[in-house]
Amino acid sequence: MGYLRRMAARRAAPGTGEKPLSFIEQARRGQLIEITIGLVAERGYAATSLASIAQAAGITKGAVLYHFASKDAVMAAAHAHVLSALVADVGAAVDAAPADQAPAAYVRRMVGHMADRPDHARVLIEAMINDDRPDSGARWKPLAAILQDARKARGQDPGTDPRTLALIVGGAIDAIIGERLQDADYDVEAGAESLIAMLEAATFA
Amino acid sequence: MGYLRRMAARRAAPGTGEKPLSFIEQARRGQLIEITIGLVAERGYAATSLASIAQAAGITKGAVLYHFASKDAVMAAAHAHVLSALVADVGAAVDAAPADQAPAAYVRRMVGHMADRPDHARVLIEAMINDDRPDSGARWKPLAAILQDARKARGQDPGTDPRTLALIVGGAIDAIIGERLQDADYDVEAGAESLIAMLEAATFA
DNA sequence: GTCTATAACGTGATAGAC
DNA sequence: GTCTATCACGTTATAGAC
Numbered sequence: 482m483g484y485l486r487r488m489a490a491r492r493a494a495p496g497t498g499e500k501p502l503s504f505i506e507q508a509r510r511g512q513l514i515e516i517t518i519g520l521v522a523e524r525g526y527a528a529t530s531l532a533s534i535a536q537a538a539g540i541t542k543g544a545v546l547y548h549f550a551s552k553d554a555v556m557a558a559a560h561a562h563v564l565s566a567l568v569a570d571v572g573a574a575v576d577a578a579p580a581d582q583a584p585a586a587y588v589r590r591m592v593g594h595m596a597d598r599p600d601h602a603r604v605l606i607e608a609m610i611n612d613d614r615p616d617s618g619a620r621w622k623p624l625a626a627i628l629q630d631a632r633k634a635r636g637q638d639p640g641t642d643p644r645t646l647a648l649i650v651g652g653a654i655d656a657i658i659g660e661r662l663q664d665a666d667y668d669v670e671a672g673a674e675s676l677i678a679m680l681e682a683a684t685f686a
Numbered sequence: 687m688g689y690l691r692r693m694a695a696r697r698a699a700p701g702t703g704e705k706p707l708s709f710i711e712q713a714r715r716g717q718l719i720e721i722t723i724g725l726v727a728e729r730g731y732a733a734t735s736l737a738s739i740a741q742a743a744g745i746t747k748g749a750v751l752y753h754f755a756s757k758d759a760v761m762a763a764a765h766a767h768v769l770s771a772l773v774a775d776v777g778a779a780v781d782a783a784p785a786d787q788a789p790a791a792y793v794r795r796m797v798g799h800m801a802d803r804p805d806h807a808r809v810l811i812e813a814m815i816n817d818d819r820p821d822s823g824a825r826w827k828p829l830a831a832i833l834q835d836a837r838k839a840r841g842q843d844p845g846t847d848p849r850t851l852a853l854i855v856g857g858a859i860d861a862i863i864g865e866r867l868q869d870a871d872y873d874v875e876a877g878a879e880s881l882i883a884m885l886e887a888a889t890f891a
Numbered sequence: 892g893t894c895t896a897t898a899a900c901g902t903g904a905t906a907g908a909c
Numbered sequence: 910g911t912c913t914a915t916c917a918c919g920t921t922a923t924a925g926a927c
Contacts (some may be wrong), residue, residue, distance in 0.1 A: 503910085505910095505911090506910090506911095509830070509911095525815075525816070527730075527731075527732030527733070528732070530901075530902065530903085531902075531903060531904090532901075532902075532903090540912075540913095541912070541913055541914085542903075542904085542913095543905080543906095543912060543913060543914080543915095544911075544912050544913080545906085546895085546903080546904065547910090547911065547912065548911095551903080551904080552902095552903065552904090552908090561703075563752040599781075606815075609880075610811075610815060610852025611730070615868055616868070621865070622730055630693055641880050641883075641884075642876065642877075642880065644865075644868065644872075645862070645876065645877045645881075646880070646882045647860055647862040648858070648865050648877065649858040649861060649862070649880065649881055650855040650858075651861055652858045652859070652860050652862070652864075653853070653854040653855075653857045653858050653861075653862025654857070655857050655861070656854060656856055656858075656859070656860070657850070657853055657854070657857070658765075659857075660826070660849075660853050663820055663821070664823075671847070671850065672850045672853065672854075675846050675847065675850045675851070675854065676850075676854055678846075679846075679854065679884060679887075679888040682884075682887045683883070683884040683888075708892085710892095710893090711892090711893095714893095715920065735919075735921085736920080736921065736922090737919075737920075743897095745894075746894070746895055746896085747895095747920095747921080747922085747926095748894065748895060748896080748897095748922085748923080749893075749894050749895075751921080751922065751923085752893065752894065753893095756921080756922080757920095757921065757922090861907090873927095
């Protein structure tokens with residue numbers, strides 16, 4: 482792995498120095514995070530209020546704010562939860578594949594992961610949007626590195642600008658996932674394979 | 687054109703039966719629309735309140751609601767404004783190109799249009815997100831049709847599923863534009879050409 | 892016809908009850 | 910340690926002044 486870890490690192494960075502939390506606390510936090518994921522997936526970030534979270538959990542707003550410092554803290558926790566699941570899943574798949582097939586593995590698992598967890602996908606999309614920090618390439622760099630390694634493993638010249646190639650592939654993945662979110666009948670696996678085929682054709686040119 | 691018209695048609699549909707509006711009214715509306723575009727581009731849909739629009743225009747909230755029926759009506763007007771500009775621009779470029787080169791023209795003008803108007807791009811993105819109506823393929827169908835026509839003009843078999851191909855290209859365009867919004871130095875023209883090269887390679891396979 | 896002042900509501904966060 | 914009642918603010922929309 483290592484590639485995707487960087488993605489997560491940005492989020493996890495400030496959180497060093499956590500106090501140990503009780504079992505009931507941990508359970509409540511987990512419950513609230515799950516509820517928040519569902520609500521954000523359904524209504525979006527801005528439309529998800531503390532009141533709606535509290536109501537879904539059967540408690541009051543203040544109780545939510547006892548377990549989390551602020552609304553943003555709840556959102557950040559929910560985002561971190563789905564992001565770490567994504568990183569672990571895709572990272573493992575990429576690491577298990579030989580370097581020259583890592584890009585295909587990345588595309589397949591990324592699409593598969595999101596298709597299997599529509600709620601997570603929607604949360605990640607929402608987070609991507611509402612995250613107004615200028616992410617200096619954090620989005621495309623991991624994939625660009627995987628693509629470069631694959632080319633090296635095949636003994637090819639570095640062809641198209643890796644940044645642009647990673648952006649194109651990443652954007653295509655987003656579009657395929659987005660289509661699945663709107664139409665549950667859309668065949669994402671076939672979409673992923675089409676994208677991989679295009680990528681192979683472009684890499685050999 | 688005709689392809690992109692459909693995109694706009696959805697939005698424009700209900701608005702038949704408009705009463706003629708006075709000059710000052712039209713001017714105010716235009717002013718408010720421009721202001722709204724700027725604010726939405728800067729802060730996003732949810733964070734753009736009537737108060738912020740009114741303040742930027744130097745009037746009160748109520749005055750805004752005299753010219754538009756509701757906050758959503760202001761937003762819809764702003765969206766319609768940027769969308770019609772996009773449709774007119776890209777549509778003209780596509781129509782001017784021979785069928786076999788229409789996809790390339792589409793990509794170039796789409797990217798160019800957005801790169802030249804970052805505010806418009808951001809508004810379109812925001813609208814895409816907050817538009818929770820299930821758009822039955824409205825997003826990819828125009829491009830899919832252009833791609834199919836190009837293949838026909840070249841006497842090629844219909845290869846990859848046109849829906850998937852359109853989704854991939856559309857997603858790639860979004861990613862290229864998104865990158866430009868975050869990094870003004872990113873060379874979108876080069877990105878567009880890379881995408882077109884990939885598309886050509888895939889079409890010939 | 893154009894706009895200002897006011898109202899009714901929902902929000903995130905706090906102070907304090909248990 | 911856990912949660913409820915309360916607060917101050919910003920929101921959209923309306924009623925009414927000019």
